[in-house]
Every structure is written in structure tokens, then in C-alpha cells.
Amino acid sequence: MRREIVRCHRLGVELGGVRVLRDLSFSVDEGDFLAIVGPNGGGKTTLLRVLLGLQKPSEGHAEVFGAAPGSYPEKIGYVPQRLFFDRDFPLGVREAVLMGRMALKTPFQHYNKTDRAAAEEALRIVGLGAIGNRRIGALSGGELQRALIARALAGKPELLLLDEPTASVDPEMKTSIYDLLDKLKKSVTIVLVTHDTGTVSRFVGRVLCLNCSMVIRENPAGTPGGDAAQQVYPYPVDLLVHHPSERPESNSQILRP
């Protein structure tokens, strides 16, 4: 039996008097690759913030590694939706990735050789090994996303949480990021928030459809049904069949709003 990594039971979140999540129950087991999809304002990012310990639930409860969210930061790698930062910030890519080792250190410890080797390895995994010296502000959108994934991987996490990592990259880079996640899923449990319902079902093991009116449908093997999709999205949804030859190991249906 696989270990339970994430468990949410009747979870609800209210932000400024607005109900963002309601009565949400699901779990993520070790080795899962779960995609959370849904319309804008559906509570996807809020759910991720709850799992990170950045947002307290208003009702119900969430557990990550059997404890309150935020209890084990060293076991979690996090890739934010979009990092807004000063492009003139004097920081190299390598130093930015090194921040992924922060959760493993106490406040009085400085980074050591092991940390630098782990950061280098993470850069190599995402294909940025050659540009570790470059200034972080000089990276393209796709390179920056890869650098953020490298930062999340540098701590060798057991759970990787990604918030729309392909939101601002071109289609080629999008495929390359999904290919990377496809490789990573063999060694780390992944929870991915995405709008990219068209591509995501080719890669993930389970899809969680979510919207603010509390509807939640969970579909194994990335095959969200038409009725579930229709309840989740506030507009007509067609389910299209894509050709298995595109990716032989992938699933047979994709959801395309």
C-alpha cells in the first residue's frame, strides 16, 4: 500500500467573505501525478497555498506528510505561478537555485559543498547547466520557469507542487516542461495546478476538476468525463479524442474547454 502524502477532508476556505473552496475531500498518494484543473477563480491556487501552509483553512482540515501543512518544508518543492521580481536584481541563476536548499538549513548555517552540488545537479536536470552563471533577470520566460523548477528540485523534495508552470511560455517550451515533469514523476509525487487541460491528460495520472461552487470530480488516468467537465466549467465543453500515436503511452481523451 502506497503512503498517503496529502489528505484533505471537507476542506473549506473563505477569503474576504468570499467562499473560495468548500467541502473538498481528496488525497494524494506517494508516486501520484495529480493535475488540478478548473476555471479562473475556482480555487486552484488557494488549494495549493493551503497545502504549502500559506493559507489556513476556514473549515475541515488538510494534512501533508501526516501533519499540518508547512510542518515539513524540507520535503516539499514549490514552483510559483509567476515570479514577479526586479529584472535588475543582482542574482545569478545558480544562487537562485541554491535557495531551494534553504529548508534543509538552520538560520545559522551557510550553504556548503553538498548544497552547491545539489543545485548544480538540479540545473543539469532542467537543462540549464550551461547558464548557471547568467543573471536571473536575463533569462527568457521558459528558462526562468526551468530555473524555478530547478530551485524546487534542489532540495530533493518528496512532493513537488507546481502552480501553472506553463502559463507564460511558448508551446515548444510548454511541451519541454511537461516532458521534464513526465521524467520526474518516476522519483517524486507531483501536484500540478494548470489551465492547460488540453495537454495535461497526456502526462498525469489523475485529474482533479475544481471550481468555487464546490464541485469536485476526480478522474483516474486523466480521463475527465464530459459531465464532470460541464459541471466544472461555466461554458460548453467538448471532449476531443486525440490520436494515441501522438504519444503511445498517453490516455485516450483530453478535456478541451
Place this chain on the structure above:
Amino acid sequence: MNGDILAFEFFRNAVFASLLASIACGIVGSYVVVKKIGFISGGIAHTAFGGIGLGYYLGINPLFGVIPFSLGAAIAIGLLGRKAKVAEDTAIAAFWAVGMAVGVILIGLTPGYAPNLFSYLFGNILTVPTGDLWMIAMLDLLIAGVTWTFSKEFLALSFDEEYAEVSGVKTTLFYLLLLCLIALTVVILVRIVGIVLVIALLTIPAAIARVFSRSLGGMMLLATLLSAFFSLAGLWISYELDLASGATIIILAGGAFLMVHAGRLVISSWQAR
């Protein structure tokens, strides 16, 4: 500069004060610039005027009044913004004005004339006594030690605060610590450029250094050197032309800032052709 002038203790003290203040300025100013908290620094500095008033009222060195006022303002502005969800600019404005008002009232209550008041407002590097130099050196050591110890936390806090929090860093605690370092730097700079002009020396050298730096450590080093250059050059020009030293230092730094950014603009437009 006439070499004989260095024979005077007041001038030697001015040179040492410039060099020592530049260290705190370069280190803390770099965080102020990358974290974009220049106006919090202005708020802390102006609140410190209450401390100067307290110093006059109690008949002690006004800098000993500045320390609790600036530290108190740093912690209060930080906590109001983080915990009480008061908009930070509102908290800054309130403390800025109240600190000045407290200073005015306390100076008004002090019997007799308030000597050197103008030098605390606009700085007078030529009036730094030897005792203050020791205090500036100790504060430099404290600031450099704290930033070296927590360099990775301060870097994460400045670059991506949410990620720092997710990584288990007590971000509010380190933010308050950073504001306290700014408060201590204000104490140092009050003697050099005065309360009103502190914000310029905390931001301009670091803002110029950022353009040419590839790491935060490099930016701190360059900002320290620039700050030392502006202070010493300003001191010399003000002496030669009989101008106010603090204002001369700031105008020099401001001129360099404008030239660097105008140069950048010209180069980028030329490259875009």
C-alpha cells in the same frame, strides 16, 4: 585638498565618519534598494527626530535618543503592516509625522537654545566627536555581523518572500530584523547627512551599484565604495566652496545617479537601433 587640514581632529573625524558610515550604507542600502523599502527608511529616519528632541530634553547626546525612537519606529511600522494589516504607507506617514511632532514639542519644552539642531536635520560631518566614531564603528560591526550570519535568509526575503516562507523562514521576524538594521544605519547617518537626507544616502549609492553588480555581495561592496567616494568628495567640495556638507554629499550622489541612468538610457536606445 590642503594636507594641513588633516592636522585638525575635526577633519580627521569627518574622514573616519565618512568611511565608517559607508560600510553600513553599502550593506543596508543594498537591501533597501532590492527590497524596495526606501520610504520605510525615510519614515524611520523622520520618526527619529522625536529621539533628538528627547535627547535635548533630557540633556543627553541626541544620538542616544535616536536609537530607541528609530528602532521603535522600525518594529512598529513593520508589525502594523504585517500583523495588523495596516497599509504600510499609512503606517509610515503616521510615524513620520508623529515622530517629527514629538521632536518639535520636546525641543520646545527644553529650556534655552537647542544648539546644533540644524546639523541633526541636515547633517554636519565636521561636528562628529571622537566618541560618536566609536559608536558608529560598533554599529558597523553589529550590522555586518548580523547580515553575514543571516545572509541567505535576507537574500531569500528580498528576492522571493513567498518562497522564503514556504522554505520555513520566519519572514516577519527577518523583515523586522532588517528594519532594525535600517534603524541602526539611520543612527549612523544622522551625523553625516542628517535626518532629512538619510534616505538619499541609503538608496543612491546602492541604486548605482545595482546597475554594475552580478551578486548582492558585489552590490554591497560597490555601494560601500561609492558611498565612501561621495562622502569624501562631498566633504572636500563643501570645505573648498564653504557649502553645507550633508547637502553637498547628496547632490554629488544624486548627480552621479542621474548620469548613470541617463547613460543607460542612451546606450539602450542606441542598441535598439
